[in-house]
Amino acid sequence: MSWSLLEIIRNNPERLIDSVKKRNMDPSIVTEIVNADKEWRNKLNEINKLRHEHNTISSKIARAESKDKDELMRKAKEVLNILESKERELKDLEFKREQLLLTLPNLVSEISPVGDESASRTIKVVGKIKVYEGDKEAINLLKQLGGDYEITSWKAKGHAEMLENVLKYGNTLKAGEVTGSRFYYLFDDIVWLEFALLLYAMDQMTVKGYTLVIPPYMLKGEVIKSVIDLDTFKDAIYKVADEDLFLIATAEHPIAALHYNETIEAENLPEKFAGFSPAFRKEAGAANKDMKGIFRVHQFHKIEQFVFSLPETSEALHQELLSNAEEIFGGLGIPYRVIDIATGDLGACAYRKFDIEAWMPAQGRFREMISCSNCLDWQSYRMNIRFVDRKNNRKGYVHTLNSTAIASTRTITAILENYQTEDGVVEIPKVLRKYLELFTKAPKEFIYPRK
RNA sequence: GCCGGGAUCGCCUAGCCUGGUAGGGCGGCGGCCUGCUAAGCCGUUGGGGGAAACCCCGCGUGGGUUCAAAUCCCACUCCCGGCGCCA
Structure with missing residues (x-):
């Protein structure tokens, strides 16, 4: 037994x-879980004793004189009868306990600020x-x-205005018509920009x-459900019709699943990944927020970024x-802050979480760009990902960590808000330029309005 | 999609026909032996319960038959080979 939350339930429920x-x-x-766990263990003990009794009788039959066999078989059946109903009870108890365990959120860090979203602490x-x-x-x-700021006499245009009306490299109206709201068409320079960002982060x-x-x-239902909490599942995940398949909301989930039901040798840890993928999100909980733009x-x-660690x-x-x-984000030259997310806003998987929020000149506030979480063994318990440390004769569940590197x-x-100039042009961050040089038609220093 | 073969305790493998404690080799860990290393010998090396002694479960998954299933029966999954289809 080595899942940290189960250990805490048995030894230190107050902490939880x-x-x-x-x-x-x-x-x-x-x-509720403490009791369910006790009940389950008691029943298990009871059953183990009966099984032992049955095994003892059963193994005697093989060696018994034929005249004694009938009597032994009768006894064995008798024990089986008792076992049958008790095993059903155990199954129920186990199911109940497991269901309860799966609803448990992770422990929270002692360092995380306590409170709701507004309590999150700006670190820098x-x-x-x-x-x-x-x-x-x-x-x-x-x-x-x-923060270090300068006051400007002109107000930057919002990104949606820039994208669709000033630069004219995006069309969310047509996408809304043919697919639905929160979809988009992007064209030419913004497509190049997107690829440059991804290549930059990969590099x-x-x-x-x-x-x-x-x-x-x-991912299959069983797998994706094990890597996220139920709320996220309901709010974010698209299902493929007539298949037991779900579109991923982030590469975090399929990368975590790389070791689904596996044991990793301690000497191979940490394993560090940078995954590329599209992310599909229902945004069911977001109602009318941020309807404009992308x-x-x-x-x-x-x-x-994804890491399996000791x-x-x-x-x-x-x-x-x-x-x-x-x-990566700072390299783009966009001002940002790092916040230490408060306990009430962590999400069930996270033990501690940092967000990087970019300053958005048009909105006059910081907006989330990157989210960086330590899940301890919350995901690995559910996905059954263990480590074995043979040198020290030690086993346990690995820890998993994830963070955005770049979200397109x-x-x-x-970039559209921070790098726009007063005359409606967008400068391209210097670190991205080498990834655009390769392509004849890609923009190089500035993005000008589409002709 | 069709036909055939396969999945065993970290790896390799025996056991399956003929139901009765899952055996061997390699590797890992601990110990003994040893001037050191190697060899050799002993123990241990899946999950769970128990303070412990110890016990239960486990042979791809899920069912079934049986006092008893790796072994017999049914369904499914995945892998390998062949054929078909296809970007």
Whole structure:
């Protein structure tokens, strides 16, 4: 037995109750599980004794004189009769216990700020922020956070306006007509920009030794349900009709599934991946948020960082993923802040989470670009991914970590707002230019309005 | 899609016909022996319950037959080979 949450349920349920409370969830689930686990173990013990009795009788039959056989078989059947109903009870108890365990959210870090979304703590603000002189609220926020900002006399246009009306490289109206809202057509220079972003992130990640991977874009129900919590499943996941297949919402999930039901040798850990994939999201919980443009869409591309690690190295690797993400996003020259997500806003899988939010001059606020989580053994328990450390004669569940490296459409929105000039042109971030040089028709320094 | 072959405790493999404690080799770990290494010998090396002694479950998955299933029966999954179809 080595799943950390089960150990806590048996040895220190108070810790878990505290953790669940910090998520603003009902802690009675914990006592419910403690009891369900006890009941299950008691029943299991009872049954093990009966099975032993049955096995003993049964093995005697093989060696018995034929005149004794009938009597022994009668006894064996008698025990089986009792076992039958008890095994049904055990199955029920086990199912109940397992269902309850699967509803449990992860432990939360002692360091995470406690409270709802508003309690999330800004760790740092990086880059030179442009803020319009009329955006008083934004200026106040920046003063409060201690960000380095300059006041501009003109107000940047929103990314949707830039994309569709100024540059004319996007069409969400037609996509809405033929597919639905939150879909888009992108053209020419923005397509080149998207590919440059993805190549840039792939380049950075592979230089750091991460293994590049294109995972399956669909997963079986059993697998995808084991890697995410039920809320995310309901809000985000598309199902393929008439198949037991689901479109992935991030490469995180199929990369985690790379070791589904496997045991990894400790000497091979950590395993680090940079995965490319499209991401399909229903955005069911998002109602009317961000309906304009391509900030919140049903389909985009992403390079995702994913790590399988030993328990003792996951906190350090979490910092590594964050610093990779900062290097990539910061390298674009877009001002951002890093926030330490509060306990009430973590999501069931995460033990601790950092977000990187870009400054959006037109909106006068920071918006999420990157999310970087340490899931400890929450996912690996559900996916049954273990490690074995033969040198130290030790076994357990691996820790999993994930972070965006780059998310295509969101990053494009940040570029459109931060790199636009007063005359409606968008400069291309310097780090992306070498990935555009290769292509004859790709834009090189600026994106000009489409003719 | 069709036909045939296959899936055994980390790896390799025996056992299946003929139901009765899953055996051997390699590798790992621990120990003994040893000037050191190697060899050799002993133990251990899937999951779970138990403070422990110990016990239960496990031979791709799920059912069935039986006192008893790796072994017999049914269904499914995946892999290999051949044929067909196809970007």
